[in-house]
Amino acid sequence: MVEWYDFTLYLYFSTVLSRVFFGGGSTSLAATLGGFAVAYLMRPIGAVVFGHVGDRRGRRPMLLLSMAVMSGAMLLTALLPTESQIGPLAAWLLILLRCVMGFSVGGEYTGVVAYLLESAPDSRRGLIASLAAAASEVGALLAVGVSALTVSTMSNTDLESWGWRIPFLLGAVLAGGVWIARSTMNESPDFERQRTAGTIPHSPLRHAWSEQRRGVMRGFAISALGSITYYVGINYVPAFLSSVGSSTEAEALWLSTIAAVAVILVTPVIGHLSDRAGRKPILLVLTGLSVLLPVLMFSLMASAATGTVLLAAVTMALIAGAVSAVGAVATAEQFRGEARITGLALGATTATAIFGGLTPYLAQLLIDGTGRPEIPGFMIALVALCVSPVFLLMRETRPSPAVRS
Secondary structure, three states, X not given: OHHHHHHHXXXXXXXXXXXXXXXXXXXXXXXXXXXXXXXXXXXXXXXXXXXXXXXXXXXXXXXXXXXXXHHHHHHHHHOOOOHHHHOOHHHHHHHHHHHHHHHHHHHHHHHHHHHHHHXXXXXXXXXXXXXXXXXXXXXXXXXXXXXXXXXXXXXXXXXXXXXXXXXXXXXXXXXXXXXXXXXOOOOOHHHHHHHHHOOOOOXXXXXXXXXXXXXXXXXXXXXXXXXXXXXXHHHOHHHHHHHOOOXXXXXXXXXXXXXXXXXXXXXXXXXXXXXXXXXXHHHHHHHHHHHHOHHXXXXXXXXXXXXXXXXXXXXXXXXXXXXXXXXHHHHHOXXXXXXXXXXXXXXXXXXXXXXXXXXXXXXXXHHHHHOOOOHHHHHHXXXXXXXXXXXXXXXXXXXXXXXXX
16 A cells, blocks of 8 residues: 555656656656656566565565665655756656665565465455555555645645645655564465475576466566556546646546545455456456447546546546456466566566556657547557457466365
8 A cells, every 4th residue: 555655646746746846847747757657667677676585585575675665765755855946956866766666666566466365365366466456556545635635735836845745755654654564474375385395496587487487478468458557547547637628636636536446446346256257257358348448438538527537537447446456366376486476577567667657658748749638548458459369368377166175
């Protein structure tokens, strides 16, 4: 929860940060989103580094280390000087700290998913692993709620002078609290099994690529769909609504808060359903919806009717939340316990860096260049079409009833 609050706060606060750090010119929003994209390129690097720690030393020390780095980066962001104080250097310092944040987040989510999967009963893997996605959305909900509250209750002068620091200070405090709580957690049962059996790989990176390469490719495909539906279909929406003039900053953030609640509600339902029906059929249904609906939904969000905008935003949020729910368990199940986190780093996290971090920036550039608000929907539909053959051919990873019993 805290991880995703800290990381997505930048995206939800992007219109404010574009004025505080990038001067507020005509290209400032695109530059701010570009900083988000650059930070995402650090995710695969961080995932591999933290994955090595998690696969060699244990899930617990990896999760403690990633949260410590995140806490420091968040605190320093809250203390940054602004563009009006030190000029263009402020933007570069902001991007540098976002890169540190991206580096730490790279290991965070994969470690949490692996830990939950390895600790869950076979019959409830989907539900338990989906809680990682649900908790992430709770963090995103907290981020968008705090952003909306801050923007709504402060004048632009106060907001740009000092008010923007409040959400980042809150994130630093929350991250420090999580580090303290995590210090009491036990090690993953599966890693303890590896330690007892002496099967911990000496080089997790080499093991994952040589022994589980197909899992890496399938994890990439699953995460590509999950990333573009989530980051374009949910996180980019406030900036999209502001840029096309459908909503004010405050209205767009409150609308995204409603969408986040919808995601939190649907995520455990889909996770539980994947335990009943399997991962593959649910992925195929969601892929079909991702082909058919996004273009229409983004066209509707560009309208001025509040009810229509809300319906379209919630629809996209439900699709994205459902994909994230089943994707959490489906990607982790592509790998054996040995080098699982590194395998997730190579496949899932690399896909997230490409289809998550870069796509909001690309969507904004394409809209600015073409004037067509449905462009983000076409991007989602294209990725869904490209990954559908992988889902059709992949094996079902849900444990069979005989194994589960």
